[in-house]
Structures are given as structure tokens and as C-alpha cells.
Amino acid sequence: MLAIARRTFGAGFLALGLALGFTAAPLCSLDAQAAALTELKIGYQKTGLPVVARQQQVVEKALSSEGVTVRWVEFAAGPPLVEALNVGSIDLGWTGDAPPIFGQAAGAAITYVAALPSNGAGEAVFVKPDSDIKTLADLKGRKVGVGKGTSAHNLLVAALEKAGVDFKDINPVYLGPADAAAAFASDKIEAWAVWDPFFAVAETRYTPRVLATTDKTVDVRTYFLANRGFAAEHPKEIVATLGALKEAAAWADANRDKVAEALHEVTGVPLEAQTLAANRTKFAIEPLTPEIVAGQQVTADRFFRLGLIPKKITVADAVWTPPAGN
The missing domain is CATH 3.40.190.10 (Periplasmic binding protein-like II)
Known part of the structure; x- marks a missing residue:
């Protein structure tokens, strides 16, 4: 895949x-x-x-x-x-x-x-505020929603690499933004990597815990x-x-x-x-x-x-x- x-x-x-x-x-x-x-x-x-x-x-x-x-x-x-x-x-x-x-x-x-x-601070990997996932290392074995081949995919890969976590140790769930939003709302995924305005919409709805943002993780355009x-x-x-x-x-x-x-x-x-x-x-x-x-x-x-x-x-x-x- x-x-x-x-x-x-x-x-x-x-x-x-x-x-x-x-x-x-x-x-x-x-x-x-x-x-x-x-x-x-x-x-x-x-x-x-x-x-x-x-x-x-x-x-x-x-x-x-x-x-x-x-x-x-x-x-x-x-x-x-x-x-x-x-x-x-x-x-x-x-x-x-x-x-x-x-x-x-x-x-x-x-x-x-x-x-x-770059998408900068407007692209992030995040979880709901009551999640037991506190750091990127906690994503091991967890379902993370992300669009395959998107900039958020790169953020997720780079953030995990920076944190010393092998990408193979997480369970990526490849979804477009709309499907990922629904999966995040229903807890079918435990974390989500996405860009604005989808990240901004999630902020207004959940006040999520942010694990990584593009501007603090990788220098891209x-x-x-x-x-x-x-x-x-x-x-x-x-x-x-x-x-x-x-x-x-x-x-x-x-x-x-x-x-x-x-x-x-x-x-x-x-x-x-x-x-x-x-x-x-x-x-x-x-x-x-x-x-x-x-x-x-x-x-x-x-x-x-x-x-x-x-x-x-x-x-x-x-x-x-x-x-x-x-």
C-alpha cells in the first residue's frame, strides 16, 4: 500500500x-x-x-x-x-x-x-484534549489519520523521525480531510495530521492537544x-x-x-x-x-x-x- x-x-x-x-x-x-x-x-x-x-x-x-x-x-x-x-x-x-x-x-x-x-503553524499533528497520548512517542501502535501523499503526511513522517519513532511503529489511516474529520469525531482515529482550514476547524471544536506543527518540525515550502x-x-x-x-x-x-x-x-x-x-x-x-x-x-x-x-x-x-x- x-x-x-x-x-x-x-x-x-x-x-x-x-x-x-x-x-x-x-x-x-x-x-x-x-x-x-x-x-x-x-x-x-x-x-x-x-x-x-x-x-x-x-x-x-x-x-x-x-x-x-x-x-x-x-x-x-x-x-x-x-x-x-x-x-x-x-x-x-x-x-x-x-x-x-x-x-x-x-x-x-x-x-x-x-x-x-510553508503551511507553518497552520499544519499540525494533534489529539483530543482528553487523550492519553501526550507526546509523539505515545503514537506507537495508535491509529493516526493523514492524507496519503499530502504535506501533512510529510509533517507526520518528519515529526516521528525527529522524535526517534519509526513510521512503521504507528498505524497510519489514509483518509482525505472530510473522512478524517468524521473519523476523528467518532474516535475511529486517535490522532490526526492535517492543515488549515481543517486544523483550524478542529481547534474551534475540540481545543486539541498539539503534538507537532510544521513550523517547529521541518523547513519546507x-x-x-x-x-x-x-x-x-x-x-x-x-x-x-x-x-x-x-x-x-x-x-x-x-x-x-x-x-x-x-x-x-x-x-x-x-x-x-x-x-x-x-x-x-x-x-x-x-x-x-x-x-x-x-x-x-x-x-x-x-x-x-x-x-x-x-x-x-x-x-x-x-x-x-x-x-x-x-
Whole structure:
């Protein structure tokens, strides 16, 4: 169950140097592409910078002069978003650190186009307040809910490793966020590893005991990804989108009091939970520096060492090169 073979990539995942100076300049300033684009499809999850960008409609504004419309497609987690990128159902999308690693190992047609800050304090491994589980070491033999191939999966693995606990000593229960929430509520799992806004919702309901958070455990990033063919054919749209995301990040940092409402408006997640999530979210577009790529390689090597991916990969092989001069 731990290895994802190439032939089962689709079913398994469905079940479960960029410059900071990018701006939303007119697209005509870049070389024309062979195939005209009429609709850009962007995958997003229930929190973070892409949600703010959707609420602010900055990508729509950046592309409107070229007659390109934007369709936003919501996903509960990163693995199905990566699969959608792989088959071309969406063109761009944002996930945590682990999904593109699992995708690349399975031969997915994806490429990294930008880095964003990690989920930080908004991703955690936690238990209910009355649990007899006090530390990560107490997870031995216990059922821990986590999304397979998600950033929370990496947090769980890294946290256990840091605490000297073998991943094989716990009983991972691979569930998507909605199913994990139900299992946690009914005590079918004893601990849960997940990100915001699901972690924030759990905080408002249970006041859980937190065993580990990403910001105190592992130095990672989240990533904006593209379908590999789309990136090759439409670099100007990617440049414009990243410029728009940079504008959204600047707005979010300058309007912290309005961010939670923006997230709530788009996702429908309760305002109280989105306020918790917004207050600890870092909004930025970061360069895909050699250091960031090397950090992602550390995660990929950890997954391979534990047998969670079927082969060793080189992350740098899947990094997009933006057009010259941008």
C-alpha cells in the first residue's frame, strides 16, 4: 500500500530560478505562443494565497485584455489536484510539498513554477484534549489519520523521525480531510495530521492537544505547479498569473483584518476557523532558489528511504525555467 506504481497513479491519487520581480504586465510584451488560450483553469484548496487571489480577481484582471477567462477548481487536498494537473483537467494549481513528489515519482506531467511559504503553524499533528497520548512517542501502535501523499503526511513522517519513532511503529489511516474529520469525531482515529482550514476547524471544536506543527518540525515550502505541456506552451500566462498572485499577497499583508472574510467568502468555511488560519498564514511568492529545491529534495529522499515512493527522483528535473528577461 505504501508504494504508488505508475499504472495506479490516477486512481490512487483521485482516491485519496523564478524571479520575485514578476508583475502582471501586458501579455503582449512576451513572445506569442503557438496555441491561443481562451480559458485558464486553476486548482486551489480552501485556504491560502490562491483563495485571496480568487476573491480579489487579480488573475482575471491580468488576463482579461487577452480574452482569457479564469476557471477556479476546488480540491480537498493536493494529491487529486496533482492528478488533475497530470491529465490536463487544470493548468495550474497550489499544493503542499509532498504531492508533487509523489506525482513526479509516478511520472506525472507536472512542473514547479513557484514557491510559497510553508503551511507553518497552520499544519499540525494533534489529539483530543482528553487523550492519553501526550507526546509523539505515545503514537506507537495508535491509529493516526493523514492524507496519503499530502504535506501533512510529510509533517507526520518528519515529526516521528525527529522524535526517534519509526513510521512503521504507528498505524497510519489514509483518509482525505472530510473522512478524517468524521473519523476523528467518532474516535475511529486517535490522532490526526492535517492543515488549515481543517486544523483550524478542529481547534474551534475540540481545543486539541498539539503534538507537532510544521513550523517547529521541518523547513519546507508549498508550491505553485503547472501541467508540463501547458508550461511549455503558455509561459506568458504563467508569468502573468504569478504577477497577479504577488499582487494578492501584497493586498493580504496590507489588509490582514479583511483576509479571513475573503477566505470565508470563497470557501464557506466558518469565519472563526478562517480567522485562525488567516492570522498564521504567510502570503508571498518566493523564488525557486537552489536552496528551496534542495530542501524539497531532502523530503523526496526521506519518502524514498521509507518506501513511500517507488523510486528515487531528482526534484530539479521538474523545475520550470521562466522566459528570459522575466
